[in-house]
Amino acid sequence: MDSNPDAEARPPLHSAYENDPDLRDLVVLFVDELDRRVDSIRQAFLAEDVAALQRISHQLKGAAGGYGFEPIGDAAARLEYELLHDEAELSALAERVEDLISCCRSAVPPADH
Amino acid sequence: MSHDDPIRPRVLAIDDSDLVHRLLRARLRHERIDLQSVRTAADGLRVARETVPDLILLDIDLDDSDGFEVLAQLKADPATHDIAVIFVSASNETMDRVRGLDLGAVDFVGKPFDVTELRARVRSALRMQRLLRMLSQRAQLDGLTGLWNRAYLDDRLRKEVAGALRHGTPLSLILCDLDRFKSLNDTFGHPFGDEVLERAAAILVGGRAQDVACRYGGEEFAVIVPAAHADEAAGVAERHRSRIEQVTWNERPSVRISASFGVADLSGLDGDPTPEKLVAAADAALYVAKTSGRNRVVCAEPAEWPRQIAG
Numbered sequence: 503m504d505s506n507p508d509a510e511a512r513p514p515l516h517s518a519y520e521n522d523p524d525l526r527d528l529v530v531l532f533v534d535e536l537d538r539r540v541d542s543i544r545q546a547f548l549a550e551d552v553a554a555l556q557r558i559s560h561q562l563k564g565a566a567g568g569y570g571f572e573p574i575g576d577a578a579a580r581l582e583y584e585l586l587h588d589e590a591e592l593s594a595l596a597e598r599v600e601d602l603i604s605c606c607r608s609a610v611p612p613a614d615h
Numbered sequence: 616m617s618h619d620d621p622i623r624p625r626v627l628a629i630d631d632s633d634l635v636h637r638l639l640r641a642r643l644r645h646e647r648i649d650l651q652s653v654r655t656a657a658d659g660l661r662v663a664r665e666t667v668p669d670l671i672l673l674d675i676d677l678d679d680s681d682g683f684e685v686l687a688q689l690k691a692d693p694a695t696h697d698i699a700v701i702f703v704s705a706s707n708e709t710m711d712r713v714r715g716l717d718l719g720a721v722d723f724v725g726k727p728f729d730v731t732e733l734r735a736r737v738r739s740a741l742r743m744q745r746l747l748r749m750l751s752q753r754a755q756l757d758g759l760t761g762l763w764n765r766a767y768l769d770d771r772l773r774k775e776v777a778g779a780l781r782h783g784t785p786l787s788l789i790l791c792d793l794d795r796f797k798s799l800n801d802t803f804g805h806p807f808g809d810e811v812l813e814r815a816a817a818i819l820v821g822g823r824a825q826d827v828a829c830r831y832g833g834e835e836f837a838v839i840v841p842a843a844h845a846d847e848a849a850g851v852a853e854r855h856r857s858r859i860e861q862v863t864w865n866e867r868p869s870v871r872i873s874a875s876f877g878v879a880d881l882s883g884l885d886g887d888p889t890p891e892k893l894v895a896a897a898d899a900a901l902y903v904a905k906t907s908g909r910n911r912v913v914c915a916e917p918a919e920w921p922r923q924i925a926g
Binding site for chain 2: 524525528531532557560561562563564565566567568569570575579
């Protein structure tokens with residue numbers, strides 16, 4: 503398994519739909535709100551609020567790909583999968599959370615035209 | 616807006632995520648649909664009952680319930696039973712899909728959506744829904760006269776009786792039989808007989824707006840007369856009788872037709888009022904009209920007259 507040795511060094515993540523006129527504004531909004539989502543993921547993790555983590559990761563899994571950020575959806579899916587298994591180890595969980603957070607952070611809004 | 620189409624299909628999206636609602640709205644923007652969004656199962660069920668949309672896009676994982684439960688409730692309620700439901704879910708479990716389809720969902724769309732697929736599945740579900748509605752309506756119409764048929768009459772009468780009993784409102788039923796129809800058929804041929812049926816049907820359907828005219832079978836018709844007691848329904852029947860009597864044919868000036876009518880009032884029935892008893896009472900009155908000379912209106916005798924005065 504290749505995980506991310508250096509999460510902070512991710513290249514900018516562009517939406518696959520950033521040039522789709524129907525979706526452009528929504529992508530901007532989505533990226534805008536990612537900061538808030540990252541905060542709530544971190545808080546839920548620190549508070550060991552599994553239900554909240556599950557809800558957030560499930561929603562991102564279903565929606566991120568729709569906004570053209572499939573890597574975020576995949577990272578959220580991996581976190582959700584980990585959460586669904588009782589024997590999940592805290593270290594593995596932490597890795598998934600960090601992975602998702604850094605993935606979210608690498609997302610960039612569409613460039614201005 | 617002038618080109619706003621009044622019959623745009625209505626689609627209800629039930630999903631707990633605003634992210635998904637925004638996406639659906641953007642992705643379905645160019646479809647000719649009205650999209651409404653709700654975030655909880657409870658709101659979804661309420662809006663479904665109130666507005667009866669054509670299609671529901673239903674998320675499986677809702678905060679306050681799950682999509683399977685919502686679907687089961689939609690299917691259990693006659694008011695929402697026929698709404699097409701597409702499951703929308705991030706779950707890729709085959710069992711989830713199978714369970715949803717078994718419960719009566721028409722389709723399944725995975726998240727994240729493939730835009731083209733989402734639009735195609737929504738269109739396909741709406742098209743199927745429209746065809747089903749046309750079919751079910753056609754199955755309830757009489758092919759010759761265009762009146763409601765017997766199957767519809769049975770169904771509608773059951774609902775009208777239930778409604779009248781629940782709300783304590785009057786309800787009457789008229790049965791009508793064309794006089795000497797067989798001999799008209801034998802003398803002038805079936806095409807002319809069909810024409811007679813069509814002319815009579817056109818008169819029966821031209822009564823009060825709330826009356827429901829049906830072809831009961833052969834040369835027999837039924838008219839459900841809501842919110843009317845026997846005397847008022849008899850007035851309706853008398854107008855029909857008189858207009859049928861005046862029908863003439865240019866190419867057959869000597870031919871005249873007539874019809875006999877039996878009228879029954881739900882409140883005049885013996886014991887617990889049922890649709891079957893109402894039909895039987897109207898039929899008995901019709902029999903009296905036939906045997907006492909035809910071309911007349913006869914009201915059923917109230918069973919326990921004057922029981923209405925008692926309460």
